[in-house]
Amino acid sequence: MKNLIFNFSLFICLSLSSNELILSPKNILDVNNGEIYTADILIKDGVIKKIGKNLSSNTNIEVINLRNMTLIPGLMDAHVHLIGNNELNGYESLAESTQMATLYGVKNAKNTLMAGFTTVRNVGAGEFADVALRDAINNGIIDGPNMFVSGPALSITGGHGDNNLLPYSHNHDHGDHYIVDSPWEARKAVRLNRKFGADLIKFTATGGVMSKNTDVNARQFTSQEMISIVDEAHSHGMKVAAHAHGLEGIITAIKAGVDSIEHASYINEEGIKLAIENGTYLSMDIYVSDYILGEGAKKGILEESLAKERIVGKIQRENFKLAQSKGVLMVFGTDAGIFNHGDNAKQFKYMVRWGMTSLEAIQAATINTAKLFGIEERVGKIEEGYQADIVGVSANPLDDISVLESTLFVMKKGKVYKKYSDSLK
Ligand SMILES: [Zn+2]
Structure with missing residues (x-):
C-alpha cells in the first residue's frame, strides 16, 4: 500500500511537470517601451510563470530552442470576419x-492563428x-x-447589415432579429444576441462600401x-462596436457611448476630439482598400x-494620420x-x-486591443502572470515591421501551434 501511494505521487509530479516548458529565444520585445532584452520564459499551465536567465538549470523541463527569433506577444485583430468563403462576392x-460558411470558418480560424493572431474579434x-x-476552438x-x-x-431596414441584394419579390421575411427599427x-436584438452567446454587440451606424444601395456618409439608426x-449592451457587460464611415454616424455613435468606431473613414477634428474625451477606440482598416482596388474586380x-x-x-488613410497625430486611442483592425x-x-x-x-x-x-477587449490584465504582453500567447519572428520588428508578415513560431495559452520547421512544409 505504501508503494502504491509513492507511485501515485510520482505520477502526479511527472504529469505536472509535463505542463511546463521553457522558451529560449534570441531576445524578447517589451511592447510597453520598445526595449529588447535577452531572457528565457518559463510557462506552466498556459501562463507565463517566470522570465529570466538560466531557468533551465537543474530541471528536466522541455526547452524549446528559438535562438534565431525575437519574441513578441500574440497579435490581436479587432475586426475580422472568419465565417464564410472570402472568395465569394456580390x-x-x-x-x-450558413453550414458551408461555418466550415470555411474552420479553415480561416486556423490560418489566422498560424499567422500569429492569437486573439480576434469577429x-x-x-x-x-x-x-x-x-466554442469549438x-x-x-x-x-x-x-x-x-x-x-x-x-442594422436598420435597408442598412449596411440588411441583405440588399435581393429584390422585394425574393426578400422573404425570415424574422431576422438583427433588423432593428x-x-x-x-x-x-441585444438581448437575443446575448442569449445565444454573443460576447459583444456590433451595429452599422452608416452605410458601407461592400453593401448595395447604401451611402457611406448617411447615418443609419437614430440617436x-x-x-x-x-445602454442595453453595457448593462449586460457587453462592449459595443459601431461600423461607421460618415461623420454624422461616427459622432452620433460616440455620443451614444460605443466602445469602438470601426472604419472611422470621415472622422474630422471634432470627431477625434470627441473620441479622445469619451475614450472611444478607433479601428481603422487602412490596408483593405489596396486589396479591394487591386483584386476586387477579379474577385x-x-x-x-x-x-x-x-x-x-x-x-480614411489621411484621417488615420490626423487621428494618430492627435493621440486618439487606436487598435489594430483589418476587415480580414x-x-x-x-x-x-x-x-x-x-x-x-x-x-505610426x-x-x-x-x-x-x-x-491597446487588449484594453478594448477588457483583457489587458492577462493578455497582450510577455510578462509574468500573463497568458502564454507568444509569437516568434526572424528579427526585431521595430527595425523591420514586415517581419510580422511571416511568423516563425506561434503559441496560444502555452500550446505550440507553429514552429519554424512546420512553416517550411
Ligand atoms: Zn467588417
Missing part, C-alpha cells in the same frame, strides 16, 4: 449556406456561426485564435436607437463597391475576410507609412 455570396456573423466557431476541437464574437450585426427592437443599443466585388472604395480608402485570412499583418506597414512608429503599430495590435 451575388455569388447569396448561394453560400464582428458580424449569421445564425451565430461565430459562437459555434469560438475553446473546446479544443479545432485550432484557432481566442475569439470574441458579436453574432449578427444590428426602434429603440425597443434594438434592446430586444435614440444607438443609445438603446449601447467579383460589385462595381458600386469599387467606386465607393476609390473615394473612401484615400480619405474581404482579403485572405492570415494576411492580417500586411496592415502593419500601412500604419507605419501613415504616421513601428512600436505604436505593435502596441495597437497588443496592449
Whole structure:
C-alpha cells in the first residue's frame, strides 16, 4: 500500500511537470517601451510563470530552442470576419449556406492563428456561426485564435447589415432579429444576441462600401436607437462596436457611448476630439482598400463597391494620420475576410507609412486591443502572470515591421501551434 501511494505521487509530479516548458529565444520585445532584452520564459499551465536567465538549470523541463527569433506577444485583430468563403462576392455570396460558411470558418480560424493572431474579434456573423466557431476552438476541437464574437450585426431596414441584394419579390421575411427599427427592437436584438452567446454587440451606424444601395456618409439608426443599443449592451457587460464611415454616424455613435468606431473613414477634428474625451477606440482598416482596388474586380466585388472604395480608402488613410497625430486611442483592425485570412499583418506597414512608429503599430495590435477587449490584465504582453500567447519572428520588428508578415513560431495559452520547421512544409 505504501508503494502504491509513492507511485501515485510520482505520477502526479511527472504529469505536472509535463505542463511546463521553457522558451529560449534570441531576445524578447517589451511592447510597453520598445526595449529588447535577452531572457528565457518559463510557462506552466498556459501562463507565463517566470522570465529570466538560466531557468533551465537543474530541471528536466522541455526547452524549446528559438535562438534565431525575437519574441513578441500574440497579435490581436479587432475586426475580422472568419465565417464564410472570402472568395465569394456580390451575388455569388447569396448561394453560400450558413453550414458551408461555418466550415470555411474552420479553415480561416486556423490560418489566422498560424499567422500569429492569437486573439480576434469577429464582428458580424449569421445564425451565430461565430459562437459555434469560438466554442469549438475553446473546446479544443479545432485550432484557432481566442475569439470574441458579436453574432449578427444590428442594422436598420435597408442598412449596411440588411441583405440588399435581393429584390422585394425574393426578400422573404425570415424574422431576422438583427433588423432593428426602434429603440425597443434594438434592446430586444441585444438581448437575443446575448442569449445565444454573443460576447459583444456590433451595429452599422452608416452605410458601407461592400453593401448595395447604401451611402457611406448617411447615418443609419437614430440617436435614440444607438443609445438603446449601447445602454442595453453595457448593462449586460457587453462592449459595443459601431461600423461607421460618415461623420454624422461616427459622432452620433460616440455620443451614444460605443466602445469602438470601426472604419472611422470621415472622422474630422471634432470627431477625434470627441473620441479622445469619451475614450472611444478607433479601428481603422487602412490596408483593405489596396486589396479591394487591386483584386476586387477579379474577385467579383460589385462595381458600386469599387467606386465607393476609390473615394473612401484615400480619405480614411489621411484621417488615420490626423487621428494618430492627435493621440486618439487606436487598435489594430483589418476587415480580414474581404482579403485572405492570415494576411492580417500586411496592415502593419500601412500604419507605419501613415504616421505610426513601428512600436505604436505593435502596441495597437497588443496592449491597446487588449484594453478594448477588457483583457489587458492577462493578455497582450510577455510578462509574468500573463497568458502564454507568444509569437516568434526572424528579427526585431521595430527595425523591420514586415517581419510580422511571416511568423516563425506561434503559441496560444502555452500550446505550440507553429514552429519554424512546420512553416517550411
Ligand atoms: Zn467588417
